[in-house]
Amino acid sequence: MVEFNLSESTIIFCLIVLFFISILGALVIKPKKFQESKAFVFVSILTSVSIVIIGLNVVVNTISLEFQQTVAKMELTKQAGYKMWIYPNQIFCEKDKARPEFLASFYYNNLNLYTLTKNVETKITLASELEEQFISILIFQCWEDHLTFRNLDEAGDEVWLCNYLQWAQSPYLKANFDRLRYNLAGLTIRFGELLFEYASKLPVPTVDPNSYKDLIDAMLKDPRLIAVYKEREQL
DSSP: OOOOSOOHHHHHHHHHHHHHHHHHHHHHSOHHHHHTSHHHHHHHHHHHHHHHHHHHHHHHHHHHHHHHHHHHHHHHHHHHHIIIIIHHHHHHHHOTTSOHHHHHTTOTTOHHHHHHHTTOOOOOOHHHHHHHHHHHHHHHHHHHHHHHHGGGOSSOHHHHHHHHHHHHTOHHHHHHHHHHGGGSOHHHHHHHHHHHHHHTTSOSSOOOTHHHHHHHHHHHTOHHHHHHHHHHHHO
């Protein structure tokens, strides 16, 4: 990235030179004669130019900082999209020991997956239990990360809440949340409770995408969610 600001050493050097010139002028030149001389005009112009340069440097530094912050937000949004959306979905596909009905429960908006697994009752094994617990913990961590980085992420609360409500429709995730909740931060627990509460209002399967949007609009107005977001910002 190109640096627009003047180097600090250059500015300091110029200020020191002007300082010593000012002292020398004060000692050598008589005030009245100096005010009538061309040197006075030169120094006045030089002083004005210095002020303009310093002011310009402040403006350019501010613009450069805002640009860097915008780039940082874009990069964080990209990383959040991978960590809290693409990666969990990738894990859902890769963990083949987890029960099919457990995995399908995160996609109740997918009628095909719902139909394929609605009457399936796979026997629990050690491997399936461990993988399902891992997936649940991963989702809970996504919720925690959302609370931590939401103000730095440009995707917006609506996008993430839609995703999280979809996951919170899973009765298997709810059971693991009740069992593992004491490993989570207090705000994450309250956030999870709200997600499960609102998700329970959705029909299963959820074939109308507007069902999520309408619920999210109501959730964003809920004083309890507003309080969770506000308290996390103050930490």
